[in-house]
Amino acid sequence: MPVESVFPRLEALLPHVQKPIQYVGGELNSTVKPWDSCDVRWALMYPDAYEVGLPNQGVMILYEVLNEREGVLAERTYSVWPDLEALMREHRVPQFTVDAHRPVGAFDVLGVSFSTELGYTNLLTTLDLAGIPMETADRTEEHPVVLAGGHAAFNPEPIADFIDCAVIGDGEQAVLEITGIIRAWKAEGRPGGRDELLFRLAKTGSVYVPKFYDVEYLPDGRISRVVPNRSGVPWRVAKHTVMDLDEWPYPKQPLVPLAETVHERMSVEIFRGCTRGCRFCQAGMITRPVRERSITGIGDMVEKGLKATGFEEVGLLSLSSADHSEIGDVAKGLADRYEEDKIGLSLPSTRVDAFNIDLANELTRNGRRSGLTFAPEGGSERIRKVINKMVSEEDLIRTVATAYGNGWRQVKLYFMCGLPTETDEDVLQIADMATKVIAKGREVSGKNDIRCTVSIGGFVPKPHTPFQWAPQLSSEDTDARLEKLRERIRGDKKYGRSIGFRYHDGKPGIVEGLLSRGDRRVGAVIRAVYEDGGRFDGWREHFSYDRWMSCAEKTLPGFGVDVDWYTTRERAYEEVLPWDHLDSGLDKDWLWEDWQDALDETEVEDCRWTPCFDCGVCPQMDTHIQIGPTGKKLLPLTVVK
Amino acid sequence: MQRIRLRYTKRGRLRFTSHRDFQRAFERALRRSEVPMAYSAGFTPHPKVSYANAAPTGTGSEAEFLEIALTEPRDPASLRESLDASMPDGLDIVEAVEARTSGLADRLTASVWELRLDGVGLPEARQAVAAFLAAETVEVERRTKNGLRTFDARAAVVRLEALDGAFEGAADRPGLGACAILRLVVRHSTPAVRPDDVLSGLRATADLAPPVPAAVTRLAQGLLNEETGTVTDPLAPDREAVTAAPPTAAGLTAATGGSPARGGVPEGSA
Structure with a gap:
């Protein structure tokens, strides 16, 4: 039976809300399929505002992968702003998809992509608006399966009560496997109800169903073990890895919104994974091994994507884009192809390396050379060894000299504060570095109006990284250290005015830290914050540190733990971590050795160019490094006019 | 070019x-x-x-x-x-x-608007229109980027009339039956008088308060013929x-x- 669109009821509310266009749908390249023509129906959600969620590559890829399949439909839903939320509650309009405005509660699956833990309260808002019981225990066959994915899902324990299952790793093949299982279960007449469906998913070993695992605790609050509570459920759940990106050229038809969004460009993921080995970087650890898209695969996606969208900019995405084995030919080939068409090329996430200036020059042949961004991450040579960010000050100065010498007028430098073993001195050296950058820049450019901006945020230790055992710096200490750095920069008479300083205070990092390394007991805090009105925690104007702390004080002492216990406490080798039963492929002993190497200031090379250092991922996941060069070039496009 | x-x-x-x-x-x-x-x-x-x-x-x-x-x-x-x-x-x-x-742009001096007021009866709409047109000035407020602004919504209105918008078979759908349609010709001026300003004016002069938001459509834009009160293409x-x-x-x-x-x-x- 078809479900009715809620649009007529929503429409009456739209004149009263900000930016109504974001709730209207109808984006170019969006898909609406007849409800009854499909037997498996997915609602895909990015738990943030439309303007942030729409450009999300993960959601866009799965939306297309699913909709291409016969008998399967996927629609999108995003968090509604509080102004519309209030009206929806008043007029009893449920959470809806923007594609056909169908109620989310009518779908088989609600798949939520968590790039960050700060979307957890928005999940609860959505469940409530959708009429889906907040906790998995209270749901019946009538309700969608609530599925979490994205990087934060590598430790889904804080939301274990609110989701039915989680998938870790790449989603392309996983969603199709899950679709098959749901289809079969429905076709058989839903035997065994919801539990049977979840059991069939859990049995695969690659879908995590929290309720099939019991967590046991020690008297001191630490976890003693996590154990399956029903036979047939595996002890550990493995991540998914897509091999051969050329076989998955998605998105082929990127969505083009009418509303303004944070990224308005045609994005092509040029490779997945990173083995640079930066010890703070969760993305680099959990997405191994490196799998490159070929130069011809990239050229093809750009060509088709631009035709399908009319975008004016192409973004070549990855965790460290200049590391693609043929990036020089990719950049030159694309710049040649699109020079006449006023298509801008951008290469986010580049390293400190003079080669990158050549690339940047290539990408801005006709355009303005305004700003280049580098991420040394640590201010001192010593701390960069701790985090395995192998950049020497010499490299950096040489790189920026080339940049300013080539007409670039501003260099942005990204850093972190609160890294393990860090002292005030490590952070104050950031000021020295910025000073040297300006001095060198004035020298090579012969100009005084060049600028250097220092941008710095608090470090949050993440699961599945060598720093998963590390103590997080308290927000007070973070703020004090940043204040000293600010004074040092401001106090510099000669260079201080050429150095911009941007920083984030330490408070949001503490909440992020609580949620990142939290366990199931943290769920009570999330729920209390939601019930107290917490929404959109990634937004400064909505985030309330005080609310989080007061809710934590009300809920955590009952378990004998507190916020510091989750954040500033260092963990020992023996401790069972809440995410140990989720297998990212990384060998826990290797992570521990890497943590010890960090404390000894010992660096580790990249396995793409040196022998394997046994992180464990390839053998554990039966995967391997896939990199070029292919030796191919991008040929000019035939002009059809 | x-x-x-x-x-x-x-x-x-x-x-x-x-x-x-x-x-x-x-x-x-x-x-x-x-x-x-x-x-x-x-x-x-x-x-x-x-x-x-x-x-x-x-x-x-x-x-x-x-x-x-x-x-x-x-x-x-x-x-x-x-x-x-x-x-x-x-x-x-x-x-x-x-x-x-x-x-x-010089030939875009006025607009013709249609305002569909579901749930508002024709006599009520006519009465409000008459009161609006009879007024010398109608002060309305609008929230702008620079705060609340007060201005006259009457002078820019060249024509305003109420028509019956109820459709056939409306009797079978209670609550949807009554519908007045306002036809509005408004001169482009500074500050611009928008249809919702005229609605505010109708509320101010005759307490007209549509139960659902008005559906507003610009039907035409062009050079105003002052004598006939129409606009040309x-x-x-x-x-x-x-x-x-x-x-x-x-x-x-x-x-x-x-x-x-x-x-x-x-x-x-x-």
């Missing part, structure tokens, strides 16, 4: 498109349909598009106008067709004429000029003489 003037619509749910949203969508459509656009000079060249007098977000329109500048001449009819195919349904490109005259002079002198190579050159229409939005800065 050839200049082409377009009339476009904001229909259905896409009436919630803001003007900025429309601009981005339109400029992408120009790329997808490979229109040979002229670009502004400078570091970040922008396609030369002049927009005139856009309808507010949330109101529908059958009569929005813009002008584009091309580096090579194109047939307006086929250009319209391919642009329309590249735009989402609801943002429809409905008319295209080659610009042969100057000052399109602003593209008519261009169309007549084309009929009088069909395009030739020389004609195309001659057509590039005038300045682009003065719109509300500048063409990207140099």
Whole structure:
């Protein structure tokens, strides 16, 4: 039976809300399929505002992968702003998809992509608006399966009560496997109800169903073990890895919104994974091994994507884009192809390396050379060894000299504060570095109006990284250290005015830290914050540190733990971590050795160019490094006019 | 350089498109349909598009106008067709004429609006209209970026009448039956008097409070005929000029003489 669109009821509310266009749908390249023509129906959600969620590559890829399949439909839903939320509650309009405005509660699956833990309260808002019981225990066959994915899902324990299952790793093949299982279960007449469906998913070993695992605790609050509570459920759940990106050229038809969004460009993921080995970087650890898209695969996606969208900019995405084995030919080939068409090329996430200036020059042949961004991450040579960010000050100065010498007028430098073993001195050296950058820049450019901006945020230790055992710096200490750095920069008479300083205070990092390394007991805090009105925690104007702390004080002492216990406490080798039963492929002993190497200031090379250092991922996941060069070039496009 | 003037619509749910949203969508459509656009000079060249007098977000329109500048001449009819195919349904490109005259913006001096008031009976609407028209001035308030602003909504109103909008079979659908339609002709002035300002005025003078938000559509925009209180088609002079002198190579050159229409939005800065 078809479900009715809620649009007529929503429409009456739209004149009263900000930016109504974001709730209207109808984006170019969006898909609406007849409800009854499909037997498996997915609602895909990015738990943030439309303007942030729409450009999300993960959601866009799965939306297309699913909709291409016969008998399967996927629609999108995003968090509604509080102004519309209030009206929806008043007029009893449920959470809806923007594609056909169908109620989310009518779908088989609600798949939520968590790039960050700060979307957890928005999940609860959505469940409530959708009429889906907040906790998995209270749901019946009538309700969608609530599925979490994205990087934060590598430790889904804080939301274990609110989701039915989680998938870790790449989603392309996983969603199709899950679709098959749901289809079969429905076709058989839903035997065994919801539990049977979840059991069939859990049995695969690659879908995590929290309720099939019991967590046991020690008297001191630490976890003693996590154990399956029903036979047939595996002890550990493995991540998914897509091999051969050329076989998955998605998105082929990127969505083009009418509303303004944070990224308005045609994005092509040029490779997945990173083995640079930066010890703070969760993305680099959990997405191994490196799998490159070929130069011809990239050229093809750009060509088709631009035709399908009319975008004016192409973004070549990855965790460290200049590391693609043929990036020089990719950049030159694309710049040649699109020079006449006023298509801008951008290469986010580049390293400190003079080669990158050549690339940047290539990408801005006709355009303005305004700003280049580098991420040394640590201010001192010593701390960069701790985090395995192998950049020497010499490299950096040489790189920026080339940049300013080539007409670039501003260099942005990204850093972190609160890294393990860090002292005030490590952070104050950031000021020295910025000073040297300006001095060198004035020298090579012969100009005084060049600028250097220092941008710095608090470090949050993440699961599945060598720093998963590390103590997080308290927000007070973070703020004090940043204040000293600010004074040092401001106090510099000669260079201080050429150095911009941007920083984030330490408070949001503490909440992020609580949620990142939290366990199931943290769920009570999330729920209390939601019930107290917490929404959109990634937004400064909505985030309330005080609310989080007061809710934590009300809920955590009952378990004998507190916020510091989750954040500033260092963990020992023996401790069972809440995410140990989720297998990212990384060998826990290797992570521990890497943590010890960090404390000894010992660096580790990249396995793409040196022998394997046994992180464990390839053998554990039966995967391997896939990199070029292919030796191919991008040929000019035939002009059809 | 050839200049082409377009009339476009904001229909259905896409009436919630803001003007900025429309601009981005339109400029992408120009790329997808490979229109040979002229670009502004400078570091970040922008396609030369002049927009005139856009309808507010949330109101529908059958009569929005813009002008584009091309580096090579194109047939307006086929250009319209391919642009329309590249735009989402609801943002429809409905008319295209080659610009042969100057000052399109000068010919947009008034708008005709339709305001559909579901749940409001015709006698009630008529009474409110009469009270509004009888008033010398009608002070209304509007929240702007610079705070609450008070101004007169009466002087700019050239005509205002109430019609019966109830449709047949309405008796079977209780609650939906009553529907008044206001037809409004309003002069473009500063500050601009918008349909919702007139609604505020009706509330102020006659306590008219529609139970659901009014569905507002701009039906026409053009040069106001003060005597009849109607507006004339602003593209008519261009169309007549084309009929009088069909395009030739020389004609195309001659057509590039005038300045682009003065719109509300500048063409990207140099």
